[in-house]
Amino acid sequence: MTASELDAFAAWIEELMRRRGYDIDSPRGGGKSRIADDAGVHRAAVTRLLQRQSMPDLETTRRLARVLDVPVREMLIRSGRLTAEELPLPTAGAAVSAGRAASADRPPSLEELAEALGVPADQRRMFVKVVGQFLPGEAEAPRGEGAGSD
Secondary structure (H helix, E strand, C coil), rough: HHHHHHHHHHHHHHHHHHHHCCCCCCCCCCCHCCCCCHHCHHHHHHHHHHCCCCCCCCHHHHHHHHHHCCHHHHHHHHCCCCCCCCCCCCHHHHHHHHHHHCCCCCCCCHHHHHHHHCHHHHHHHHHHHHHHCCCCCCCCCCCCCCCCCC
C-alpha cells in the first residue's frame, strides 16, 4: 500500500465518521474514543488510521464497517487490500436460477428458492415457514404450532 492509498482511504473513513456524527476534529470532541468504543476496537487503531500511520487489521476493518454502516467489501476494496475483481459481488446464484424459473412478472417463490438452494424436499415446508416470517405478506403467522412439530 502506498502513502497516497492510505491517505485516500483515511480521508474516506474520516468523511464517513463525520457523517455518522463522530466529532473527530476537535481534541476534546471524543469522536475517536466513541467510534473505537462503538466498534469494539482499540482507540490507537483509530488514531493510527486517522493520522495515516497504518491500515487497520482485518478485524478492525470489519468492526469499523459495521459501525460506519458500509459493506466490508467496500472497505476492503477502498483500503487497497483487494480489488473489485478479486472480491466480486455475490451473484444471487441460486436465487437467479430460481428467478429464471419464475416468470419475469414476479420474484421467485420461497418454494422455488428452497429448491434452488438445495433445501431437502422434506425440510422445505419448514424453510418456507421460517423464512416467511421475515418477509411481510409472504407466509402465514404460526398458529400455535411448536417449534419441533415439523
